[in-house]
Amino acid sequence: MTLRHAVEQLKLTAQNRLLRDQLEGQQRIIGDSVPMKALRQQLGLAAPTSGRVLVYGESGTGKELVARALHNLSPRAQQLFVEVNCAAIPEELIESELFGHVKGSFTGAVEDKVGKFAQADTGTLFLDEVGDMSLRTQSKVLRVIEEQRFTPIGSGNNLTVDVRVIAATNKNLEEEIQKGNFREDLFYRLNVIPFYVPPLREHPEDIPALANYFLGEFARAYGRRPKHFSESALETILHYRWPGNVRELKNLVERMVIMVPGERIERRHLPPNLYRDPGRSGPPRPGTSGFSSLQEARAAYERDYILRKLQENHGNVSRTAEVLGLERSHLYRKMKSLGITLSE
Template identity: 50%
Template sequence: MSKNILIVDDEDGIRYSLRGILEDEGFDVSEAESGEKALEHLNEDQPDLVFLDIWLPGMDGLEVLDRIKKEWDWLPVVMISGHGNIETAVSAIKKGAFDFIEKPLSLEKVVITAEKAVEFSRLQSENKALRTRIAAEQPARLTGQSESIDSMREVIGQVAPTDAWVLITGENGTGKEIVARSIHSQSQRADKPLVAVNCAAIPEELIESELFGHEKGAFTGAEKAQEGKFELADNGTLFLDEIGDMSLKTQAKILRILQEQRFERVGGRKTINVDVRVIAATNKDLFQEIKNGNFREDLYYRLKVFPLEVPPLRDRNKDIPLLIDEFITSLNRQHGFKPLTFTEPALNILTEYSWPGNVRELKNFVERMLIMFGGKEVGPDKLPPEIANGPRIEKPETDQEQLPLPLPEGEVDFKKARADFEAQFLEAKLREYKGNVSKLAEAVGLERSSLYRKLKAYEIQVD
């Protein structure tokens, strides 16, 4: 297949001779006499290669190059440089131009450069396609070595083969979908499809046809019969995502289908039987939603055969460095970024940040840093302020560990318990020393004045 080349130059003579050289080599050539015209052309149709003059009236070559790199970054651009323009040509290369040729044009150089550029762009897109395929073929992998992830992995291993329905809960971005996929891939249905339905994204009036399919002519616009998600998931897994965002009306419909595993397509009369395993997920507290009258209790119990809670990232922050490594590796494989390292102090900040958007926020952050600082080392000064100065994980209270008595958690106010204990202790000791505060101070290792303050605070009588 012949390759298309766009020549951008205001000089008729240059366009004419370039066209001649390139057409002789079998390229298809189009022309633009200004940067503005070139962008217009590119908006409609992208060639395989652009020859771009550096000096143009109006928008100049470097500006055009910037625009091309922004919108069509895969498109190779060869700069045409006049005499004494070499420095500019070099800076164009830094901005992402593939190469440059000098005026007066050398026939040989033009042809070789054009062929090299087209080959380069072919290899690049092949590479990209390969990377995307590799990424798509990666199984759902749950990264983490914290106790909570370990035990979740264990639970997944136990529940996956049982065919039980699972309700996954957890904050936004904690990894609910990855957990659902990992259950499916370890189940007996692994070689059948997992069909995901985002309940929040489907408009109310379309939900029935989306889930159950429709017959031809069932409604205006139904030009042919279509299978619904339930049918597509037959013998596989149906992943009902964002289940807390379904309207009550839809909940009623879903409940009936889930109980019967039988339904009719919209506009159809034939009953269709399916065998699906349902995994549902939500970031809402469904129990609260039931109380507020937004979620059906019967549907809740139907779905919650096996509840699985994915903990927020701040409760397993020991996994953060591991996740960062994992994302650097996988994003590099996918997009070919240069590797990136975080210094120890930067890593400490990242580990203590509370990540309200959880693993998704962390992954997006890593991607942003790879784009900005690929190939470099990132210290605290390069971290975005919203993270460097953002909310921190609260340190666990050390008070609790120093308590003299093991007290049931959650039922006692620890501070008060300790104060009560101390007051009783001091009162008893004071009696033992027959009211001699100096002796008591020595025995408990406190300064007299501090002891007096404590006794006063505890309202212990000193005579």
């Protein structure tokens, strides 16, 4: 297969994916809050140009979504959007990944390889997690960005390309520059148009719309009847801090669509860390269990247990207290401390 042929094939595949995404409406950016409106306005201004964009934001805020929207709304939309995850590629492979190589140029180079810069010719190159690029790679990328020219490893030919570069990071690059981890000159090259994607806790007014959108998407994807959040469940997700931002919300909704049997998602269906105070103010929890301490796990267990007993006794606190062998006043206190209300 010739180089040109390989690139054409890649382009076709990507165009099919783009069409499918458009058909499925997967590129929609949800949210009408002031910061999201501002973001959309910025998108409208920046997309039609070839100006380099640096997208900032915490993990899960929608940086990649914004980068794809920039491409899809640009005159390059019919060309490729090529993504490079700078954090995921081992240092010794990144040059070949970006610039390509010719067969036999190093051990393991068994075939010609088209680099990402060449693939993205006339399209968009998305340098994701650019803050994780090594200093050595940064200096190479700097040169290519300036000259739009590069040489694949082992090749005598200089290739000239026309690539729009969009970069994203969840690191504070100015701090990284201070620490000597990021090149200042590259920063200024990439940061022609800065985009800030706010964390979800800065625009909680978008939570209901996002939740409804994901409820619809997942119900369709799993062929389930649409579900909705009860008022108290909605209240809970509105007040949670969402350290994992929109991705965390999306994952929660998926889980609810799969795991909640009825059509109404109640507060008690939500994972306990959502309605407990540490969830509102604390950083993301370590570990995979979702509980940061034994105490928290015990409280969650107690809460579920008491809720179940209350249900079995049709919400009658006196009878439930009797079943549990507790004073009625003690059960009331426990319910209060565990955030259980009888409406649940």
